[in-house]
Amino acid sequence: MADVTRTPEPFPAEVRAEFRHRPDVVFLNHGSFGSVPRCVQAAQDAWRERLEADPIELIGRRITPLLGEVKRELAAFLGGPPEALGFVTNATEGVNAVLRSLPLQPGDELLCTDHVYNAVLQAMRHRAAETGAKVVVVPVTVPAAGHDRMLAQMLAGVTPRTRLAVIDHVTSVTGMRFPLEAMAKALPSTVTLLADGAHAPGGMPLDLQAIGAPFYAANLHKWVMAPRGSAFLRVGPAERAGIHPCVISRNLGQGFEPEFDWQGTRDFSAWLAVPAALGFLRQLGFERVLRHNHALACWAHRLLVEGLGVEPVSPLDGCCLTSMATVQVPEPLRRFGSVEALQADLRAVDGIEVPVMAWNDRWWFRVSAAVHNLPEHYERLLQAMQRRLRG
Ligand SMILES: Cc1ncc(COP(=O)(O)O)c(C=O)c1O
Structure with a gap:
């Protein structure tokens, strides 16, 4: 089981350079459409x-x-x-x-x-x-x-x-x-x-x-x-x-x-x-990719749940997670009116690409943890959410 209190060693810069994401966007949505490495x-x-x-x-x-x-x-x-x-x-x-x-x-x-x-x-x-x-x-x-x-x-x-x-x-x-x-x-x-x-x-x-x-x-x-x-x-x-x-x-x-x-x-x-x-997965070491992504998802899950003071959707030990984690949007942020509006605001103001979705009468956001992600990406998301919570 992943140690949810520690961030995994990130993949080196040359691996992350295989992905062509805009430098001004924090890309936390690998899960929707993936991301194709240059090779x-x-x-x-x-x-x-x-x-x-x-x-x-x-x-x-x-x-x-x-x-x-x-x-x-x-x-x-x-x-x-x-x-x-x-x-x-x-x-x-x-x-x-x-x-x-x-x-x-x-x-x-x-x-x-x-x-x-x-x-x-x-x-x-x-x-x-x-x-x-x-x-x-x-x-x-x-x-x-x-x-x-x-x-x-x-x-x-x-x-x-x-x-x-x-x-x-x-x-x-x-x-x-x-x-x-x-x-x-x-x-x-x-x-x-x-x-x-x-x-x-x-x-x-x-x-x-x-x-x-x-x-x-x-x-x-x-x-x-x-x-x-x-x-x-x-x-x-x-x-x-x-x-x-x-x-x-x-x-x-x-x-x-x-x-x-x-x-x-x-x-x-x-x-x-x-x-x-x-x-490409073999070259990176597939076991390492799985370990990295899972550990990062589990760590980010805990960071965001605790930082926002919301109930976790699944146990914090990560037993139900793979390479993604979903977190409840704190109730006060429903003042944005729609999930699309909150998602668009995160993108426009903070350059963060993260899906915000409505499900079972509540709002949720989902972070992905891929080989191109870094712990600071989730810290920036937490800060952006906390700033919105302050008003
Ligand atoms: C659980 C699940 N099933 C099916 C799909 C559909 O995938 P696609 O749009 O590639 O057909 C998705 C897409 O994200 C999904 O999350």
């Missing part, structure tokens, strides 16, 4: 050059083996076989592919928690409206008391009609790691688990084979720091035959891998640059 951008640019130089050869004849090589590297990183992986452009697309593929009957229940990402909830509602199924949103209370209670609360929503459980591995607004492994084991065999791992790869230790969720949709453009548009859907062996991508194209009926490999002409460079992002 990974260069690898994507090189792929674009190659594709441009020889499109028929590389796209027309060789795209399947090229994507296959990427899948092999990615599978070694994530755990499990490469043939379980289908490339998508973002986690939302992966979730939609599963929702659209599963046969649903009127009265079937689709379960999620009240921490669910809103885009995912919309996709669930849309599919439910099409099929007569029902979305059941089960509350998982905060402050979270730890994983055992969270698991019990999620399972309380399961009924004999539950067909699918969509569980976030790491939640968006509340920035918490959910007990996905335990959920995968505890669910009855009549319920299919779709894990939303948008924030998980590169953000926490992960072995998808060990988790064993039949469906796992995730982004590589957040914490793996691959180019935007690189994401995957991992599907278990028993489910692969029934799952189709959102874009039905010429390989329909040829199986999971051919269908996902070809969804029409696309810019393949983001997926092809994934090995460069994995190489």
Whole structure:
């Protein structure tokens, strides 16, 4: 467990120089859209050059083996076989592919928690409206008391009609790691688990084979720091035959891998640059990256909670955190009128980019801890909040 009283050793300046953030902005929102290091951008640019130089050869004849090589590297990183992986452009697309593929009957229940990402909830509602199924949103209370209670609360929503459980591995607004492994084991065999791992790869230790969720949709453009548009859907062996991508194209009926490999002409460079992002993580030392980001998130969590005198959303020991931490906005700051207004004020006055979000009748802000962040970034945010609290 991280020592929440100490800041980790920052990454050296040459590593932080790989990121091109504006020098006048304190960037505390790696979690939303990631941040692409120069070396990974260069690898994507090189792929674009190659594709441009020889499109028929590389796209027309060789795209399947090229994507296959990427899948092999990615599978070694994530755990499990490469043939379980289908490339998508973002986690939302992966979730939609599963929702659209599963046969649903009127009265079937689709379960999620009240921490669910809103885009995912919309996709669930849309599919439910099409099929007569029902979305059941089960509350998982905060402050979270730890994983055992969270698991019990999620399972309380399961009924004999539950067909699918969509569980976030790491939640968006509340920035918490959910007990996905335990959920995968505890669910009855009549319920299919779709894990939303948008924030998980590169953000926490992960072995998808060990988790064993039949469906796992995730982004590589957040914490793996691959180019935007690189994401995957991992599907278990028993489910692969029934799952189709959102874009039905010429390989329909040829199986999971051919269908996902070809969804029409696309810019393949983001997926092809994934090995460069994995190489960057290896070069930094992946264990070190995880340790650094988690320790920084835990330290910042405590700094901000104590400095603002608010109740923490999860235990201060960091047991529910990965590389992000969410903190309640003190009530007096609701005088800004909207979360957007407070977020814009932090950016305009203090040059701080941090997401402020409304959830469950309260306001929250979420800090990310990435290899380009420094402890002083969170201290500046605390000072900016405290100044606003003074009036
Ligand atoms: C928990 C969660 N799920 C899904 C998504 C969707 O990711 P994307 O917009 O890349 O599809 C996000 C985005 O931040 C998220 O936080």
